[in-house]
Amino acid sequence: MGSRASSLLREEDIEEIKKQTGFSHSQITRLYSRFHSLDKGENGALSREDFQRIPELAINPLGDRIINAFFPEGEDQVNFRGFMRTLAHFRPVEDNEKNKDPTSGEPLNSRTNKLFFAFQLYDLDRDDKISRDELLQVLRMMVGVNISDEQLGSIADRTIQEADTNGDMCISFSEFTKVMPGKAIDITADLQNGA
Amino acid sequence: NHTQSKKPFPVLSLGYDHVRLPFEISLWVLLASLMKLGFHLIPRLSSIVPESCLLIVVGLLVGGLIKLVGEIPPVLESKIFFLYLLPPIILDAGYFLPIRQFTENLGTILMFAVVGTLWNAFFVGGLLYGVCQLEGHRLVTVDLLSCLLFGSIISAVDPVAVLAVFEEIHINELLHILVFGESLLNDAVTVVLYHLFEEYSSVGSITVMDVFLGIVCFLVVSLGGIVVGAIYGILAAFTSRFTSHTRVIEPLFVFVYSYMAYLSAEVFHLSGIMALIACGAVMRPYVEANISHKSHTTIKYFLKMWSSVSDTLIFIFLGVSTVAGPHEWNWTFVMATLIFCLVARVLGVVGLTFVINKFRIIKLTSKDQFIIAYGGLRGAIAFSLVYLLKTEHFPMRNMFLTAIITVIFFTVFVQGMTIRPLVDLLAVKKKQETKRSINEEIHTQFLDHLLTGIEDICGHYGHHHWKDKLNRFNKKYVKKCLIAGERSKEPQLIAFYHKMEMKQAIELVESGGGAKLP
Numbered sequence: 001m002g003s004r005a006s007s008l009l010r011e012e013d014i015e016e017i018k019k020q021t022g023f024s025h026s027q028i029t030r031l032y033s034r035f036h037s038l039d040k041g042e043n044g045a046l047s048r049e050d051f052q053r054i055p056e057l058a059i060n061p062l063g064d065r066i067i068n069a070f071f072p073e074g075e076d077q078v079n080f081r082g083f084m085r086t087l088a089h090f091r092p093v094e095d096n097e098k099n100k101d102p103t104s105g106e107p108l109n110s111r112t113n114k115l116f117f118a119f120q121l122y123d124l125d126r127d128d129k130i131s132r133d134e135l136l137q138v139l140r141m142m143v144g145v146n147i148s149d150e151q152l153g154s155i156a157d158r159t160i161q162e163a164d165t166n167g168d169m170c171i172s173f174s175e176f177t178k179v180m181p182g183k184a185i186d187i188t189a190d191l192q193n194g195a
Numbered sequence: 196n197h198t199q200s201k202k203p204f205p206v207l208s209l210g211y212d213h214v215r216l217p218f219e220i221s222l223w224v225l226l227a228s229l230m231k232l233g234f235h236l237i238p239r240l241s242s243i244v245p246e247s248c249l250l251i252v253v254g255l256l257v258g259g260l261i262k263l264v265g266e267i268p269p270v271l272e273s274k275i276f277f278l279y280l281l282p283p284i285i286l287d288a289g290y291f292l293p294i295r296q297f298t299e300n301l302g303t304i305l306m307f308a309v310v311g312t313l314w315n316a317f318f319v320g321g322l323l324y325g326v327c328q329l330e331g332h333r334l335v336t337v338d339l340l341s342c343l344l345f346g347s348i349i350s351a352v353d354p355v356a357v358l359a360v361f362e363e364i365h366i367n368e369l370l371h372i373l374v375f376g377e378s379l380l381n382d383a384v385t386v387v388l389y390h391l392f393e394e395y396s397s398v399g400s401i402t403v404m405d406v407f408l409g410i411v412c413f414l415v416v417s418l419g420g421i422v423v424g425a426i427y428g429i430l431a432a433f434t435s436r437f438t439s440h441t442r443v444i445e446p447l448f449v450f451v452y453s454y455m456a457y458l459s460a461e462v463f464h465l466s467g468i469m470a471l472i473a474c475g476a477v478m479r480p481y482v483e484a485n486i487s488h489k490s491h492t493t494i495k496y497f498l499k500m501w502s503s504v505s506d507t508l509i510f511i512f513l514g515v516s517t518v519a520g521p522h523e524w525n526w527t528f529v530m531a532t533l534i535f536c537l538v539a540r541v542l543g544v545v546g547l548t549f550v551i552n553k554f555r556i557i558k559l560t561s562k563d564q565f566i567i568a569y570g571g572l573r574g575a576i577a578f579s580l581v582y583l584l585k586t587e588h589f590p591m592r593n594m595f596l597t598a599i600i601t602v603i604f605f606t607v608f609v610q611g612m613t614i615r616p617l618v619d620l621l622a623v624k625k626k627q628e629t630k631r632s633i634n635e636e637i638h639t640q641f642l643d644h645l646l647t648g649i650e651d652i653c654g655h656y657g658h659h660h661w662k663d664k665l666n667r668f669n670k671k672y673v674k675k676c677l678i679a680g681e682r683s684k685e686p687q688l689i690a691f692y693h694k695m696e697m698k699q700a701i702e703l704v705e706s707g708g709g710a711k712l713p
Contacts, residue, residue, distance in 0.1 A: 034654040056651040056660070059667075062641070066648040090649050092556045118642060142640055143686040155633065155692050163634050179634035 021088035022107055035080050045077040061141040065121045089117045119176050129170035132156055227507035245611045247359040247510045254514015268519035271512035273579040280505045282457050284355055285468050287502035289475030296372040303551050304376035311543045312350055312384040318539040320346025326531045337591050340396035345595050347388035348581055353574030354378035359506055360611045367624040374570040382468035383417035420466035424473030427456035432481035432677040445490035481677040509575045517600050523593040532598045544568040562621050572606040636691045
């Protein structure tokens with residue numbers, strides 16, 4: 001299965017994805033075989049339904065938001081390149097790339113890009129601010145339905161109050177990065193041993 | 196009939212004997228508390244010398260004084276140590292264990308605790324045997340098994356000493372949990388090696404079968420300890436479900452159940468330390484949800500008080516026992532032990548980190564490795580284990596005792612006193628501001644869900660996937676059984692919010708700001 005799937009992937013494609021995302025050869029072929037097995041329509045691209053068929057993702061409170069994050073504006077198909085570009089945000093930062101020359105541009109898995117990815121999952125209308133409503137929606141997804149609106153509202157107010165420094169009652173990206181827990185900044189799914 | 200002459204005051208008399216034991220215990224505790232108080236009153240002293248060093252010095256002085264008076268200084272009895280002094284410290288550590296960091300670094304901690312301790316034990320034991328063979332005359336009687344036994348005792352990093360020194364230097368969470376986690380979990384290895392070698396040295400021979408059985412024993416001792424601890428933890432959680440009408444005994448359940456977990460594990464020679472940690476970690480989330488806020492505060496302060504007094508007493512007694520203990524100084528043996536311990540520790544840490552770094556996301560830098568190797572302090576557990584050896588079976592026991600004390604003194608004094616300047620010199624990351632904010636809590640949970648989702652999309656079942664599974668199971672089944680009433684459905688976020696609100700309200704009232712409230 002794995003070898004058949006990877007044979008569909010041309011060597012030059014792999015090279016290009018490698019350059020773009022920083023994944024290793026074996027990680028790319030492994031993720032390609034996963035991509036292939038998710039692709040029920042066998043047309044080289046994933047639709048929203050393909051994602052929704054993953055059982056664990058269906059019960060994840062943020063499932064829909066995560067799925068949407070894979071799709072560029074207005075499209076309902078994602079090809080392997082796009083799939084990899086999204087996943088690249090979660091690639092662990094390796095020591096030898098931290099001190100690489102800063103002129104080569106930000107890699108997708110830089111700290112800022114990681115945080116921006118998370119930020120965009122909150123920020124539905126893409127106005128680069130988390131409003132009270134957007135925060136409430138996320139809180140509601142995470143705590144479930146049996147918590148009262150007022151209680152959630154007061155948590156949301158408190159959260160914004162704590163993070164908001166310029167007094168616009170919203171959390172901007174720069175405010176967001178400041179209140180982020182120092183430890184959790186490494187949002188690095190453990191793809192390490194995926195060879 | 197009045198054969199006895201009447202005393203002028205019929206009731207008054209000097210009967211010291213029947214209060215002697217509790218009175219002396221109280222005196223020791225008082226001494227410990229006063230010393231602790233004193234060190235913090237003297238300005239700048241506690242920033243130069245770690246408290247544990249000062250306590251040992253006090254112990255030495257008190258021991259010397261007792262000897263001068265002509266009495267025999269008391270020795271830190273192994274039984275008293277393992278049954279009364281050690282459990283409070285371990286329970287405090289287990290109850291307030293930072294579970295998140297602990298589970299995230301579990302692989303590394305286990306590697307250091309199990310493989311690292313084994314390596315240390317055999318490296319030190321083996322080389323010491325070589326030295327004993329070379330040295331000749333007196334030392335040549337020490338056989339291989341005694342050397343290995345000694346190696347396994349000396350190679351266990353001590354949770355008491357590590358905690359005492361690391362609490363003060365406020366090192367970053369990762370390094371703290373690595374050294375501290377190692378010191379807690381290596382107890383299983385130490386217990387097994389200790390009992391195995393003790394038994395084999397009375398039998399005199401080892402077969403391949405024995406080695407295999409040793410491995411099985413290790414699994415039984417560690418997993419058995421965890422199971423015993425978890426059972427008592429669940430019992431404690433379940434009991435606390437029904438205490439809403441009898442709030443005054445709530446703290447007691449936490450202490451008694453965990454102490455019984457420790458004792459029950461020790462009955463079967465399982466690892467009591469691991470049982471205590473498992474018990475504390477299992478019961479905490481449920482007990483905290485069930486009991487009142489005041490009971491929780493009581494538990495917290497009692498644990499802190501007990502562990503700090505135990506800690507102080509242990510170090511004082513280490514000092515006193517050094518004066519009292521039977522000594523047999525042997526330059527070759529002591530120096531060899533000291534050097535081999537250091538070399539084994541450094542080699543072990545460097546070697547293991549090389550392997551571990553292939554699997555870790557956040558790599559351990561050479562600074563980290565240095566602090567881990569250097570932070571491997573030895574303490575009273577090693578002393579008490581040697582003290583338990585019988586002189587009939589181990590004629591060299593007194594020499595072992597002296598060597599162990601030397602190593603303890605070296606690690607606590609030299610390493611303990613230099614680790615703070617070294618941390619500054621190397622610019623090792625210190626602990627960041629510990630105040631938890633609501634933003635941090637929300638975004639951490641958010642990221643957890645996000646990463647679980649990404650792992651599921653990749654089809655990679657890693658850390659987050661299993662944590663998510665466990666959380667769901669806990670929410671669906673366990674919480675309903677162990678937490679009473681409404682709070683069983685309360686999400687963690689809400690609980691955190693309440694706790695934070697409560698704390699801030701109290702602070703506001705205490706600061707006198709309450710008067711300004713509308």
